[in-house]
Amino acid sequence: MPIRIPDSLPAANILRQENIFIMPASRAEHQDIRPLRVLILNLMPKKIETETQLLRLLSNSALQIDVELLRIDDRPSKNTPKEHLDAFYRSFEEVKDNCYDGFIITGAPLGQIAFEEVLYWERMQTIMEWSRSHVTSTMFLCWAAHAALHHFYDLLRHLREEKLSGVYEHQVRQAAKAHPLLRGFDEYFFAPHSRYAEVRVSAIDNHPELEVLVDSEIAGLYLVGSKDGRQFFVTGHPEYDPNTIDDEYRRDIAAGIEPQIPENYYAKDDPNNPYKVTWRSHGNLLFTNWLNYHVYQLTPFDLNEANLAALSQQHAESI
Template sequence: MPVRIPNRLPASSILRSENIFVISDERADSQDIRPLKLLILNLMPNKIETETQLLRLLANTPLQVDVELLRIHNRPSKHTSSDHMDAFYRDFEAIKNNNYDGLIITGAPLGNLEFEQVDYWPQICDIIEWSQRHATSVLFLCWAAHAALYHLYDTKRYLREEKISGVFRHRRLHGHIPLLRGFDDEFWVPHSRFAQVSLDKLKAHNELQVLAESDEAGAYLIMSKDNRNLFVTGHPEYTRTTLQDEYRRDLGQGLAPTIPTNYYPGDDPTQPPFARWHAHGALLFSNWLNYCVYQQTPFDLSAMQGFTPMES
């Protein structure tokens, strides 16, 4: 089944050109099914690029998913037109009384800033708290994962000496957890960040479980033991060229970035980059939608209050 998005959303034509099944509002309204209701809080500057990356993965599932887009504030975006934001994004005040089957909160390019220095940190905290009552499952990506681990579980991150950028080998740590069904023992994931949370502290936390880790990148998949929150510290949604775009952007800004690890053949940035994480990214999002959302959520979303997901 398809992902349901507005016909005019730029991602719609891009995904159709890739033979990915998206469905119009008109056709979806004629179907007698109960689609999953998914909310995406997009904190990335280039909204359209991130929308397309996430929707590409969400469409790779037999479930019909209705997607709404949320913004953290209504100030003008430097990288996305106000027409796009006004047409496709909603403010928190407009949706705060709604319930959702799932919520995704993206990363944000906030680098070395302490959380309390982020100008919308109070709003992020409010939405994280709200999510624990109004969404069956929440998937936090990269910066959002660190922010939510800090806010909900008091796990503080630390700043690395240099940015970790590249594609790294990971290993799963558990064999019979639904989210990891179909995973290879080892798999590859892109990372692009300055911060990290101590692997030892995460493993010692009595409310969290580390599901996958990397020698270079640390903890990658962390699940709360009540199965409501999934923290993903990397970027399984990245396209083949996203790391290259970031590397060239940093070069253009005179930042002297290191060449992304395990990305270019022979570490030669004049060569086309090599992608080996797309299958993992598709499986992760498909498993999350199936096992953490679809098989956990109440049929009637008005019954969300007080709902507790089943444990694995």
Template sequence: MPIRVPDQLPATDILRSESIFVMSETRASTQMIRPLRVLILNLMPKKIETETQFLRLLSNSPLQVDIELLRIDNRPSKNTPIEHLDNFYRQFEAVKERNFDGLIITGAPLGLVQFEDVIYWDHLKSIMSWAKEHVTSTLYVCWAAQAALKLLYDLPKKTRKEKLSGVYNHEIHNAYHPLLRGFDDNFLAPHSRYADFSAQYLSESTDLDILATSPEAGVYLASTPDKRNVFVTGHPEYESHTLHKEFIRDRGEGLQPTIPLNYYPEDNPDLEPSASWRSHGHLLFSNWLNYCVYQQTPYDLEQFSEENFTTNE
């Protein structure tokens, strides 16, 4: 949230030069506040588990957020009761005439599937295209980030030879960027993907601001200059045992997975793992809600227009 200060306070210019959001008394007196509308397109098979993870991160903010859950199609689910889907999830046709402050598109277990072979690829393209005209800021997570790079920048799918799995150290770039507000210079975050996000490739092929990278994992966090599209290639929403469950699942399927890096004590899967990324995950989502959504979105969503957005931080 912003700091409210007297008009013309000398410290204001210094704080703004550090991208600290300072609101004058004049602006504060005319500011209108309402709940934010955030839509979550849940592409994961275990929808209850995934929605809980994201709701936990979205709840750590003083802002009131109204959540709606979206499914990609009406195919039967093997991992989520049909009653849950019918009661809590909407189809795209039910929301496409409305505007939203934020949209989150989750990851999906499709790392080794070509885009054209994804059964709902055309539908996903329609939703991402719709978001340009109806959503203030969209957050793409893991596989969704790779899909968005294809649909927004026409970048081909890049797949690693081996799955990237573990907890990696990342370095921030542009410490005063709003999405990095409060971040340490280095932080930990989990990854679980086959997609390859090279910092050099994205820098040369897009206009994205590269905000956090890892020598092993590549780009972790990036954003368009106007902050309307944010890419997170890892999984800040993961719980402490999520990587463990994936490791046991892959091993049970005979995939011979490598032990997730920097995850288990002494690299021993029999020992209890712990989450070393939780605080950064909450901070990232709070920053996204505040600086990419709340500070950018129009008060009247019916007046949504691309002219509302600027690249100024």
């Protein structure tokens, strides 16, 4: 089954050209089924690029999914046309009374700024709190993962001496091999990272409500889950396109930052060589498993606050 998106969303044409099955909203209205409702809070500057990346991953499921796009505030964007935001994005005030099966919050280029100094930090906290009572399962990506671990669990984020940039080998934790989110995963796999900060693995290992599912000897923490299965924190970027790290690297060079060459990305670690794509199958499987086992299998058919509260109580009693 496909994802359901607005007929004129730019991502639609891109995904059709990639032979990905999507369904225009006009056609989906005639199907008598209960699709999953997934909300995406897109914090990235290039919103069209990021929404396309995420929709590509969400489309790889047998489930029909209604996707809605959310923006954090109404400030003008330097990288996304106002017409696009007005046409396809909703404000929090428009969705706050709704309930959703799944919720994805993207990263943001804020890795070197203290959370309390982020202009929309209070709004971000409000939305994260709202997700507890209005969403079955939430996935936080990169900066959002650090922000949520800080907000919900008071965990510290540490700045690195140098930006972590590249594609790194990761290992599934022995204790997590039977976790539904990791079904079908190889014991070792690759995933991209692009960040200035980290939450230490030891902090998660010492927290009673969280578990490390995947980490890396070099990149550190990668995938963390709350033990009730309703929150997942991904510190990397499984959604990245093949060229995304290259674009970031050359952007930083143009800005005079003198970045390190991304690790394990270019053939022979030479930016003049083609880049190697080694993470996309894992990224697809991660999102497919999340939708199947932690959204579809858990979500109440009648999606409302009362049923989500009952779901939370059931999880609490089973822990």
